[in-house]
Amino acid sequence: MSASPSSSAQQARRAIGRRLRDILRDSGITARALAHAAGWDESKCSRLINGRTLPSDDDIRVWCRICNAENEIPDLIAATRDADSMYVEWRRLQRSGMRRLQETRVSLYEETRLFRFYCSQFMPWPLQTPGYMRAVLSAFADFHDAPRDIDEAIAARSARSRLLYEGDHRFAMVMEESVLHDRIADDDVMAGQLGQLLEGMSLPSVSLGIIPSGTRRKLWTMETFSIYDDKRVFVELLSAGVTVTQPREIALYLKGFSELAGQAVYGNKARSLITAAIGALS
Structure with a gap:
């Protein structure tokens, strides 16, 4: 990378x-x-x-x-x-509120045909439940002292999930297994969120892979990033959101995603990891 x-x-x-x-x-x-x-x-x-x-x-x-x-x-x-706009601190993005932050790239999402997500911290946003969104956005707002228009932000983020069912969008998602076990919210919310992953895996537009903990790594755990077709990458840092548009750098993220995806398990093996995480909630 x-x-x-x-x-x-x-x-x-x-x-x-x-x-x-x-x-x-x-x-x-x-x-x-x-x-x-x-x-x-x-x-x-x-x-x-x-x-x-x-x-x-x-x-x-x-x-x-x-x-x-x-x-x-x-x-x-x-x-x-x-x-x-390529390197923008979260506090600057948040000046107009959390809802606006959720709406900043809607046109990009609508134009994208192939989404690629690597998630090392949170569930991929197209498969997040409202309860999980609330927990994530609330923690984010607390940490960054952002405006707390949480309900409006949840509505805006939820609206983006329609792309799972509309048009010819495809979603390739790779997650670290640790994300399944991170207690971002209470057990009921986490159970619902994990169940949503199981449901999302059945969608024809979705490919969901999970990198099991303890896997011998070809590529290390890194920052969460998403790729929009082969044209743009968005990287989530603690302090800022970074937009990558240089073809050479995009090629590196595409290579990185391919290698991370190759370390993941899919289908029944991925379902077993999710089911085990649900069982560990009690």
């Missing part, structure tokens, strides 16, 4: 910095002269050119105006906004 799941965002920042540097060079203006004309500290130009800081929309307009490259403004603003 990639050394850092945020490297796509870092590369995007650097690419924007290189474009700003090229515009500056083409203009024949020095960074010092640009900073003086813009009323900036000279160090700001260095931070922007080296990708340490993303430019604001106003920064781009000022830079391009001074460099007589105003035709570059729309593309640069669009690229900056895209880069800004």
Whole structure:
């Protein structure tokens, strides 16, 4: 896997910095002269050119105006906004509420034909019950001090599960066995959630594999991630959600998912693991 799941965002920042540097060079203006004309500290130009800081929309307009490259403004603003969305802290995503967080990628979900989920912490969201969702979202809100519009967030997340039954969407899910035993909620909720996994396995659109504890690993346990067709990866970190769009990195996650899926058991063996987890609840 990639050394850092945020490297796509870092590369995007650097690419924007290189474009700003090229515009500056083409203009024949020095960074010092640009900073003086813009009323900036000279160090700001260095931070922007080296990708340490993303430019604001106003920064781009000022830079391009001074460099007589105003035709570059729309593309640069669009690229900056895209880069800004690649690595986003949860607290920033939550500003408009938990419900909004659940709705941010609905169009992506609707367009995706093949979903791949690797779950090392929670059940895959298409198969989560409302009770399990409540436990997860409540714990998340408590930890990150997020808005507590839990009911609205559950409704929004539940609505996404219709994709299991609509259209030609397919879902390949791989879980660590430990997820079955993590007591995210009380025993009744966990029993219902585990039962939902058993039901979900019977759907023609779903493939569910479980990596048994104690399996000799070719690939280690890692952060939860999901792949949308072969175009985008979303990685869930403690502090942030990371969107990966670089083809080279996507290829690594596809390879990683394939290897993890190869370590999982399916069918009756997976059902036995789920049934054993239900039996362990008492």
